Amino acid sequence: MAIRGFNLNESSNPALKHKEVFAPISGVETASINGVVNKTALLTAMALIGGVVGVSIAQRIALSQGMLIGWSLGTAVVTLILYFSAVRNPMRAVVLAPIYAVIQGSFLGVITMLIDRWLASSGYAVAGGVALQAFVITMAILLSMLTLYYFRILQATPMFQRVVFTMVLGIFIAYAASFVLWIFGVYVPFISVFTTPTEGPGMWIGLAINVFVLLVASLMLIIDFKMIEDHVKAGSPKRIEWFLGFCLLVTLAWIYYEAVQLSARVAILAGGRE
Numbered sequence: 406m407a408i409r410g411f412n413l414n415e416s417s418n419p420a421l422k423h424k425e426v427f428a429p430i431s432g433v434e435t436a437s438i439n440g441v442v443n444k445t446a447l448l449t450a451m452a453l454i455g456g457v458v459g460v461s462i463a464q465r466i467a468l469s470q471g472m473l474i475g476w477s478l479g480t481a482v483v484t485l486i487l488y489f490s491a492v493r494n495p496m497r498a499v500v501l502a503p504i505y506a507v508i509q510g511s512f513l514g515v516i517t518m519l520i521d522r523w524l525a526s527s528g529y530a531v532a533g534g535v536a537l538q539a540f541v542i543t544m545a546i547l548l549s550m551l552t553l554y555y556f557r558i559l560q561a562t563p564m565f566q567r568v569v570f571t572m573v574l575g576i577f578i579a580y581a582a583s584f585v586l587w588i589f590g591v592y593v594p595f596i597s598v599f600t601t602p603t604e605g606p607g608m609w610i611g612l613a614i615n616v617f618v619l620l621v622a623s624l625m626l627i628i629d630f631k632m633i634e635d636h637v638k639a640g641s642p643k644r645i646e647w648f649l650g651f652c653l654l655v656t657l658a659w660i661y662y663e664a665v666q667l668s669a670r671v672a673i674l675a676g677g678r679e
Contacts, residue, residue, distance in 0.1 A: 434642075434643040435637075435640040435641060435642065435643060436636060436637050436640075436641045436642065436643055436645050436646045436649065437637060437643075437646075438633070438634075438637055440643065440646040441633050441637070441646045441649045441650050441653070443646075444502075444646045444647050444649070444650030444651075445649075445650035445653050445654060447650075448502055448503065448505075448506040448650050448651065448654045449506070449654060449657070451503055451506035451507050451510065452506040452507065452509055452510030452513070452654065452658065453510060454507065454510065455507035455508060455509065455510025455511045455514065456511060456513055456514030456517075457510075457514065458507075458511065458514075459476075459480075459510065459511030459512075459514040459515050460514040460515060460517075460518050463476065463515055463518065464518075470519075470522075473515055473518070473519055474519070476511075476515050477512055477515050477516050477519065478584075480509070480511050480512035480515070481512055484505055484508055484512060487501050487504060487505040487508070488505065488655060491505070491648065491651055495645060495648040496644060496645075496648070498645075498647040498648035498651045499644055499647040501651070502647050502648070502650065502651035502654070505651065505654070505655075506654060509654075509655075509658050513658060513661060513662060513665075516662070517535055517536045517539070517665050520535055520598060520665055520666070520669050521534065521535050521536075523598075523599065523669075524669055524672060524673075527603070527673075529669075529672050529673055529676075530672070531668060531669070531672045535665055535668045535669055535672075536665070538664070538668040539661050539664035539665040539667075539668050540661070540664075542660075542664035542667065542668070543657060543660050543661045543664050546619075546623045546626070546660055546664075547626065547657065547660075549623075550623055550624075550626040550627055550630070551626070551630065553627070554626075554627050554630045554631075559624075559627050560631070561627050561628045561630070561631035561632075565624075565627070565628075566628055569621065569624050569625060569627075569628060572621045573621060573625065576618055576621060579593075579596060580596065583596045583597070594611070595607070595610050595611040595614050596614070597666070598615075598666045598669045598670055601670070603673050608670070608673065608674060609674075611670060612667075612670045612674065615663060615666050615667050615670055616667065618663050619660065619663040619664065619667060622656065622659045622660045622663055623660060625656045625659070626653075626656055626657075626660075629649075629652050629653045629656055632649065632652065633649045633653070636649065
């Protein structure tokens with residue numbers, strides 16, 4: 406099925422492979438932009454609640470640093486499983502997306518708390534807190550990418566998608582390799598703010614990598630906007646709004662995660678000691 410000259414079979418986006426799922430069904434209400442926005446807003450609210458609850462539980466039972474790291478890793482693995490389950494069967498997103506939102510929110514909340522504690526223990530101050538700065542960065546990127554897409558300054562052409570997904574795959578492999586090596590006690594520098602030198606050239610290398618990954622995550626929004634527009638115009642079933650909102654939330658969560666690390670790196674570089 407081709408939509409506005411965009412052949413789903415030729416797309417690099419795994420979320421666009423299920424053309425039989427997105428095909429219009431006679432007599433069934435179709436997806437709309439407002440519907441996708443509402444679903445995304447609802448999922449975002451669930452993620453915020455998950456973050457608040459996760460941090461509250463972690464603080465109330467006074468989890469150790471090791472237990473918090475274990476919590477973060479466990480929730481990260483669960484969200485990956487939920488992501489691939491939803492991509493495999495988009496119609497399941499009506500159930501999987503809310504679960505993903507809550508667990509992802511818990512992961513982001515705890516990882517933000519870990520970075521806040523690490524900065525505080527090192528004597529660095531972040532104006533307004535890491536969470537607030539990361540949220541502002543995330544919203545600024547969302548509005549910027551939406552503007553660039555709306556005015557067709559950036560378009561998710563097949564070539565654009567192939568390039569972006571190639572970079573995403575490379576980043577995912579780097580993260581996965583870093584995780585496996587970490588299990589065996591080997592720490593890969595620059596990938597995480599925790600393993601990046603806090604001074605010297607190494608800090609600038611870590612910052613450059615962080616900015617690059619954040620840029621790639623931001624470009625994913627262009628692909629998300631294209632996917633939403635294509636399927637709304639194609640008259641896809643109403644229920645698919647949950648999947649489209651889910652895909653957008655996944656990208657926003659990634660952007661927020663990278664923004665948290667960026668805020669921490671900038672605070673260190675600025676030398677904002679308490």
